[in-house]
Structures are given as structure tokens and as C-alpha cells.
Amino acid sequence: MFKYVVKKILSEIFYLTSGRNFVASSGRPKINGFCRFGAKLVLGANANFNGARTYGAGKIHVGDNFHSGVGLKVLTQSHNYNGESIPYDRTVIVKDVVIGDNVWFGMNVMVLPGVRIGEGAIIQAGSVVSKSIPDLAIAGGNPAEVIRFRDKNHYFKMKQDDRYL
Numbered sequence: 001m002f003k004y005v006v007k008k009i010l011s012e013i014f015y016l017t018s019g020r021n022f023v024a025s026s027g028r029p030k031i032n033g034f035c036r037f038g039a040k041l042v043l044g045a046n047a048n049f050n051g052a053r054t055y056g057a058g059k060i061h062v063g064d065n066f067h068s069g070v071g072l073k074v075l076t077q078s079h080n081y082n083g084e085s086i087p088y089d090r091t092v093i094v095k096d097v098v099i100g101d102n103v104w105f106g107m108n109v110m111v112l113p114g115v116r117i118g119e120g121a122i123i124q125a126g127s128v129v130s131k132s133i134p135d136l137a138i139a140g141g142n143p144a145e146v147i148r149f150r151d152k153n154h155y156f157k158m159k160q161d162d163r164y165l
Helices: 002-016 154-158
Strands: 022-024 033-038 042-043 053-054 059-061 072-075 078-080 092-094 097-099 137-141 146-151
Touching: none
Parallel strands: 022 042, 033 053, 042 059, 053 072, 059 097
Antiparallel strands: 078 092, 137 146
């Protein structure tokens, strides 16, 4: 019982200190680790963050049933290296990030501006996602590459039966 109460108190502290720069379509997200939301988030239902930081002036659209490991970083802007100065100028390039429904990120994942991660994708720990990942893909590495795909029949059966964590 004591452990449960401590966990709820910590979750509330993490929520209150997260920056709360988000719009949640269905309730508030579950925040189980330190989060700082600098970019504007548009969240689906049942979003779970176990420690995350977001950066930039763009938006991050997160689908339903999202889960992240500790150390997630999502960027929505980058420096303009084709500008008036080198190595870059004072302007920034803003690109939104879209994360589909039922996506799971391992620990220490970094997502770069303009990326779309498809429904049901799994991104392995330590990955740097620099280009879009298709639906049901399991991707990893730096840069993240598709390694294989989830079993489509199993995935859609679980979805049909409302088997969400």
C-alpha cells in the first residue's frame, strides 16, 4: 500500500513539473519519470511517459496507447545551415513530429524533426530516428533502420479485442 501511495505522489509531482505544454484528447497522460515538455504536444488517450524531454517550436502529435522508456528526446526544430552564417545562422527550421497509435519506445530514444512513426511501431533502446518509420515496424540503431515487422495478424487481433496495457 505504501509503495502505491509513493508512486502516485511521485507521478503527481512529475506531472506538475512537466511543463504541461500539451493538449490531451482523453484525460491526462501518465507521467512516471521526470518530463519537460518544451514543444507543444497533442496527445491521444493513454499516453505513458517514463521520462521525456521535448524541444522546439513545432508540434508533436502522439497517438493513443503510447509508451516511452526513460530518456526519450523529441526535437521539432533544427538549425539552418544554409543561411547567412556558418556553421549555421540564427534562423531555425521547424518540422512537426507524428507518432502513431500503439507505439512503444525503448530507453534513450531520440526522434529528430519531421519524422513520422507509424502505428504499432517499436523503436529499440538507444535509437536515433532520423527518418520516418512505417506501420508495425521494429526499428533500431543510429540512424534507426527497420529490422523486421510485427506479426500483422496478431497485432490486429489484439487491437480488435481491446488488449491495451
